[in-house]
Amino acid sequence: MDETNKKLAHIFEEMGIIYEIKGDKFRPRAYHKGADILNGMTENVADIYKKSDVSGLVKLPGVGQGIAEKIEEFIKTGAIKEYVNLKKEIPIELEELTSVEGMGPKMIKTLYKELNIKNLNDLESAAEKGQIKNLDGFGEKTERNIIQSIAFLRQGTGRMLLGDALPYAREFMEEIKKINGVLHVNEAGSLRRRKDTIGDIDILVAAKKQNALRVLEYVASLPNVQKVWGKGKTKISVHIQQGFDIDVRVVDEKSYGAALQYFTGSKAHNIKLRKIAIDKGYKLNEYGLFQIQKSKPKSNENFVAGRTEKEIYNKLGLKVMPPEIREDLGEIEASLRQSSGQAQKNKLPDLIEYGTLRGDLQIQTSWTDGKHTVEEMALEAKEFGLEYILITDHSKRLAMTGGLNDKKVLEQKKEIEKINKKLKDIIILAGAEVDILKDGSLDLKDSTLEQLDIVGISVHSYFKLSKKEQTDRVIKAMQNPHADILFHPTGRRINRRPAIDVDMDEVIKVAKKTGTILEINASPSRLDLRDEHIRKAKEAGCKFAISSDAHSKDHYKFLEYGIAQARRGWVEAKDVINTYSAEEMLRLLK
């Protein structure tokens, strides 16, 4: 599917590193940015090229004429000459080697020149033989670090799920808060931006200087710490048993807002912000916003703001943007205060708030692969503060879950009616998660579907159809007048299974036209739709359902991740059908 994107991203990543090795100052930045863009994109560049040529490619942020032409060359010939030549000169597995903590272009260059190290295996054996410590600029410690880094790298599992990282970080922060002298604690980085996956956990602490050490000592002494990468007066970076890194940074209260802003990122968001600061005669760093006085020599910088994020953004003429949208995808432009007479093209959205869902629209029970009964799920939902739930057990095609046939679905509906009479303050709606069959027809009869309150449809088979077949199939299913919600539209399982190859632009178009609701599945390993598609769908005017896909009573908490994902897609409460009462919500369906 987006194989082309991945291959090109790898090539540009390596070209960036090669140019770093060669000492080029600015090309590396351009290529790394290009690689980042490609990695973060869900749309295939080959499709963009097919549709609108090089002129379409240069519209991508960070892609100019040069990189666009290289993309074209790759699509046409399957290779990029410049890259091939560079690799001849420097035949090293660069992306592999830079993934070793502490290994950068300069070290790689030396290791290649002196020891002919080209890949991870070469590096590991050289380190184990003790050949590295004798090189100029290297030593005992570097060699030991390399061995440990490689060990962690080999056992590593990639990026962790938001649903794993956030609960862990919250527990961790509770402990930090107990330390004497700690004033504030907050998560930062991609975790605070609520990305679907997290590289490492960033924690920010406000404390007086004399207390900072206590915090860092505490972190270093935790029993699950396997390796301290570094520890200074204000920060510590550790690798923990669970297989990931935690960075903790301590700042003075006066700089807390500046540091929070800085460490929340994203990098692209920060770079743009600092450019705005420079234009206004300021300098922005993690300690605050400073007025630069050009006439006087250094150290004559006056502190302007830093205690809160709000102070800083406001001084720069911006509103505070929710962390979830700080990706430099138009949020800065949208938050620029209106200057006189200028029409504001892109308004900052009024994002859906956490805790505002009134119902949950995908729940499995013990009728199929869920752990608890309808009644148990209903009681827990009430406890959780929901007003209604939709029961959506699987249909018969999904035999391994004990999927229900038409008769069983209607039996379940009767049971739901009975329980509804018994329970107060919670409405149970009868639905189903109906399999979309290979040809796009549905796994239950229309005569059954029309008796249900809401019908969810989803793909659980034939994940590898061609884009055309897959898209036609999904669209045909969406056109069924009973199909209300398209569940987990791309079918991805993070770190496990790629998304199906479906033309999301088409799906979005058809969703809008047919009034099919798109699900934002909140299960941490799905988070499907993902942010980028959500944003597109929102712009196209689609409506969403955020649902937990609960298979157990304790899965309602997943809803928080779904809201996070929705916020990353600039979604507002009015776009989400389960922010309405059950009655209003039902009126929003086909």
Next chain:
DNA sequence: GCCGTTTTCGGCCCGACTGTTTTCAGTCG
């Protein structure tokens, strides 16, 4: 190589920490 309500040329974010060094380059985020 990218980018532009000052610019199509001339800029390009900023600081902590490490290891191996005698004062700093390299890496990271």
